[in-house]
Amino acid sequence: MSDRIFGGVGLLLAAFFIWGATRIELSFISDPVGPRTFPIIIGAILGLASLAVLARPDAEPDWPRLGRVAEIAGAVAVMVAYALLLPELGFVIATAAASAILTWRLGTRPLWAVVSGVLTALGIYTVFHLILGLSLAKGPLGF
Amino acid sequence: MDALASLADGFAVALTWQNLLLALVGCFLGTVMGALPGLGPSNGVAILIPLAFTLGLGPTEAMILLTSVYYGAMYGGRISSILLNIPGDEPALMTTLDGYPMAQQGRAGEALALSGVASFVGAFLATWGLVFLAPQLVKVALLFGPAEYFALFVLAFATLGGIASRNQAKAAFAAALGLGIAMVGVDGQTGVPRFAFGEVHLYDGIDFLVAIVGLFALSEVFIFLEHRGEDTVEGHASKVGIGRVIPSGRLLARCTPTMLRTSLIGFVAGVLPGAGASLGSFLAYSMEKKLVDREGTFGKGDPRGVAAPEAGNNAAAGGALVPMLALGVPGSGTTAVLLAMLLALNITPGPLLFTQNPDVVWGLIAALFIGNLMLLAMNIPMVGMFVRVLLVPPRILMPIVAMVSFVGIYGISGSTFDLLVMVVFGVLGWVLRKLDVPLVPVILGVLLGNLMEANLRRAMTISDGEWSALVASPLAIGLWTVSIVGFVLPILFGRVLRARMGRRKDEEGAVSD
Known part of the structure; x- marks a missing residue:
């Protein structure tokens, strides 16, 4: 269960991160890649990893009382x-x-x-x- | 021999009173931190970085202090393994297998002395390996362009989980999280703020030292608080007699082939990405067991079973410095933290370090030789002193760790905001450790994120936006291939290897080596 929650939170975080990346203002100086692309790639990896955790959760960790x-x-x-x-x-x-x-x-x-x-x-x-x-x-x- | 001439210059740098003193202090602190369960090389070095930084030490001095701590911790870990059957840090886990039985037979002194010598042999040989291998690797690294560097960073992240990684999805998550944190702040190339949400403090980005100390040191305090009252060290240490602490010549002679073989294995494990000291000591022990354990004495107090993992983990510690110094890409937790120190001092490791700051590199390597001798002296005749340190209960120690962490971070910036961010990272570290998410990729992501992006964008600028440029050279293709294999292999074989390593530590145990 913990891992499913973790995966869900991770997905939300990834979505938020990608959304944030698309809202980065572009400046007049630019290069072929720009300031948005790399964060979007990272967000995508974050999302994929979260999906994998969500799909195949580990055993429940030992939460303290x-x-x-x-x-x-x-x-x-x-x-x-x-x-x-x-x-x-x-x-x-x-x-x-x-x-x-x-x-x-x-x-x-x-x-x-x-x-x-x-x-x-x-x-x-x-x-x-x-x-x-x-x-x-x-x-x-x-x- | 260029390397030997450079090394001689290095000794000239290292043999000043100040540097000798720093090496001595570092070796002492390192042994103490290694010996205390709960403080390992990575969090020990992490706490000291901000201090070294605020004290205004130069790059050479700071690196001498911190790598002495690193080597020292590798020595220290064995003390509690042997005396208490609790590994002082993760790489010392294998030492408990034969070390503790020896202590139970009243041969604790012998085990401590032998493992001290084995540690020395491993570290000494590995430092020689570093002298000769690092310059060779630098020659290769000089061929790297931005595209190859980008691929190298990918390789570092892909293999960081190690072949014993439990869950590659979580390792990937950790890396992406760290990289994401690195993105906060003003973009270096176009000057636009990213993910700052209008908060002025975030325009400079999140200081990686704050993240490291929070994730490594504060999370340890929370773990202790959670497990308070369970398996306390208190009371154990006083009962153990040490006995004779001088190894007999016969014993040493019997273990010499073991030490030499396992040093080599450990060194190779250290150099390779994704292995590190824990795996080094594991491989060293299991190989020796296969090779020489004819009477089935391994696991019952065989001296060779003590010498093997200790030579292995110390050699791996030296080996792990090779990629960190030569490529600027660390393969283990502690070397990642050492990299943080260099970056904080505005020194970028990698091939240019060897040409632009040879005094830092070779002074450091010379200091490792000197420190290793100091450690041998400290760990054999004076080992009793460190045994007494084990009597300091964690309930006193952990608040000190927390407070020293605060002092260091506050010293850098004098900002309450940074302290709060550090606490947030401490909590994050605790949660991630509970969920079995490795912390080292997070740290490496925070550290290398901006460099990685800069290399990607540079490569794209050169190729004018043509993405196929990332796989245009054979070198780059090779790096990508190793990355993919390194990421996929643990998914296939990780379970088997883990089962054989027989994880005896608690699940969220040590951070890493």
Whole structure:
């Protein structure tokens, strides 16, 4: 079933891609092939491959239980929040928080998760900023 | 001997304090990444690329660091195979067959030492193979025009799934997806935006480093989160005693013919498109088993069964560098990632690299020789240190991997948008891995899409729109033929070969070698 859905989504994607390719504006500079042809070829391959998957699906993959999917969704949320808050909070605070939550969800006990998160942030800060001189996001506190 | 003279120049480049230090750091990090299950050569190198880039390393320096990681990971993979029966990365899978039984018999130290020597022999011989074969391949590649290059790219995609590919439709899907992603952004030849949907951030296209780190490194974090609490490494490693870590002369003498034979097989498997290190070690092991296993000791802790796959996979790693450097078309996951590094530094591998930047190529090759010696030193007397690294639990390690990935990408652009795109790629990588869609063609598509299209359009401009120009030369016809055969063969024989490789890893396991 998963592969049939996958093939269906792939077909839609291919159709969308080809449609998008036909709507690429042409400029006054041109070559025999133009900017549309190659994307259309790719879209066609995408579509054919999706059809093949749709026609001959593999065995059902081992999807995780709903709880685990929620875990992954949670991790994605943490990462998105991290990306958005990084410039606001600064590297050390944002990283400590994000890695503490991630290691907690991976099975570290809460108190140790905080310790591990802070150490991770400080460790990366020391190695990459203080020693290697990489510029990391600066927050209101300057780190 | 041109090659030897160039190599001597290469040593002059590699033997600076900075480059030696980079090789040392790379070898160390590589061994650690190889040893840790879940971090393999391709995602290890992927995480380091943005860092090498933001640190402002030059092309030679960056390549020395990253290929040392690559070689190191090939060494490191065996450690957890032998001690824990969990391959540290995919190519080390075959090493578990005889390595773990040896450890159970209390000969872990012997197995580690022997496999260290075998790794050295394989990598050393393969690096010599690289010295002599790459310049020959360059001579052929100089005959290539745009049409031949286009055919070569097609060949790379067609064979990338490998002869053990499970589903060619999915491999083709992955390649088309990657190529499609590469199309986003302003068209290089006519200057019109494509698939940007008015979003300014997309006009520059999607940075392939963002895609690579997301697909390889972040998806690994999600996989770990999914499997949390199952077969943990914790607790295993402390129980295993290592014992003596110096191989006896007799043992080495007994395994020498094996190491030499399997190095050759591994090297050939590495050079050929679509094979790579995993297949190299598999072929090496099964051939040795056929050839010398008269008492039926393979699989029960035969030292030759440890030496064979290790020499094979390290030789394949060296062999895989040949097409990447000489043609600019990688045949495996990690070499694709290395190619990304070169492209990020505005260096296009291929025949011109050898003429325009000989210092990069030969400095790199010289560094491989030096790194290999360092790895031998690290992996035999100091192997205990790496065993201790195995005690770091993934629940601590994986957040570090994620955070270092973010640091690297943020360092390049300082843009939150790129970080979000990376997370999207991480999720995409996870879904694709669950669905058994290979990730390497996606990466290669993102990397090579624009070059491939440029070659097609150049060929068409030369022929004035005549499509038959793509198959006009014997060289091009040959490349197309190999592509078609390479794509169709796995559909016919893949099942048989896979059954014999006896996939012991979990289904969505390692990314690739």
